[in-house]
Amino acid sequence: MKRINKLLKGLSKSGQKGLAWLVDPEKYQESPQLEWIENSGLDLILVGGSSGNAEALDFTIRSLKALSGKIPICIFPGSKDQVSEHADGILFLSLISGTNPEYLITQQVEGARAIEHLGLEILPTGYLLVNEGEILSVHKASNTLPLLNSEVDRIRLIALAGKYLGLKYFYLEAGSGAKAPVSNSVIQTVKKTVKSPLIVGGGLDSLEKVKKAFDAGADLVVLGNAIEKDPGFLAEVLKAKRWYNQLLNIN
Ligand SMILES: CC(C)=CCC/C(C)=C/CC/C(C)=C/CC/C(C)=C/COP(=O)(O)OP(=O)(O)O
Ligand SMILES: O=P(O)(O)OC[C@@H](O)CO
Numbered sequence: 001m002k003r004i005n006k007l008l009k010g011l012s013k014s015g016q017k018g019l020a021w022l023v024d025p026e027k028y029q030e031s032p033q034l035e036w037i038e039n040s041g042l043d044l045i046l047v048g049g050s051s052g053n054a055e056a057l058d059f060t061i062r063s064l065k066a067l068s069g070k071i072p073i074c075i076f077p078g079s080k081d082q083v084s085e086h087a088d089g090i091l092f093l094s095l096i097s098g099t100n101p102e103y104l105i106t107q108q109v110e111g112a113r114a115i116e117h118l119g120l121e122i123l124p125t126g127y128l129l130v131n132e133g134e135i136l137s138v139h140k141a142s143n144t145l146p147l148l149n150s151e152v153d154r155i156r157l158i159a160l161a162g163k164y165l166g167l168k169y170f171y172l173e174a175g176s177g178a179k180a181p182v183s184n185s186v187i188q189t190v191k192k193t194v195k196s197p198l199i200v201g202g203g204l205d206s207l208e209k210v211k212k213a214f215d216a217g218a219d220l221v222v223l224g225n226a227i228e229k230d231p232g233f234l235a236e237v238l239k240a241k242r243w244y245n246q247l248l249n250i251n
């Protein structure tokens with residue numbers, strides 16, 4: 001059963017909003033305090049990082065599996081080495097906002113070899129780096145500059161080309177810890193263009209920013225840094241998401 005596809009398509013179709021927690025395997029520590037996650041209303045757990053190896057990834061996924069109940073766990077790979085058979089799926093990313101062949105196709109060829117027989121759900125995802133010009137881990141690791149929030153038409157065409165190539169999901173990424181997230185008009189334009197499930201992340205460190213991303217058309221938002229700094233923020237956003245989805249039902 002393609003659970004993650006079902007989740008993302010379901011959100012996109014219904015207009016309901018989803019929340020993913022990004023766990024960095026290099027920083028993850030096992031803790032019984034995470035037990036509340038199982039019934040929290042969290043939609044997805046992403047595991048990955050710009051750097052990092054298979055062992056840390058595998059350990060993190062196995063540990064989270066024991067705590068997360070029915071919440072699917074999806075690899076968000078920074079490289080071909082971030083693969084584990086214990087995940088439910090993998091965002092099979094192509095970094096289409098850049099022109100570095102290594103992250104457009106080369107990493108994917110080796111990645112394909114590694115995952116061919118693992119039975120993971122594969123999510124073909126167009127990955128676009130967009131922010132205000134800030135250079136963060138993901139840009140350094142991939143040797144790719146971000147597109148600027150102001151380049152709306154170029155971003156729109158890249159997303160459209162990704163759609164024509166058959167990519168099923170799109171991820172607009174400002175970069176972990178970004179000062180300014182992906183702009184509302186970029187989110188709005190890409191969503192309108194691709195009409196596919198849209199993931200948005202990077203620098204979403206306040207309820208206001210999360211809500212703006214939802215309003216602009218994000219189906220699933222990803223939170224990493226803000227939760228590392230303040231684990232209470234996850235509970236706060238989950239509560240806001242519940243309200244938000246209830247309101248959508250009423251209207
Ligand atoms: C499909 C396969 C097997 C590989 C794809 C490889 C590609 C194209 C990766 C895209 C480029 C890349 C380096 C993405 C990293 C994405 C990621 C998991 C970021 C998480 O945040 P960090 O950048 O690690 O944040 P910190 O700096 O806070 O640790
Ligand atoms: O850590 P933050 O800034 O929440 O970013 C999440 C994610 O989009 C990074 O790949």
Ligand SMILES: [Mg+2]
Pocket residue numbers: 024026048049050051137
């Ligand atoms: Mg990291």
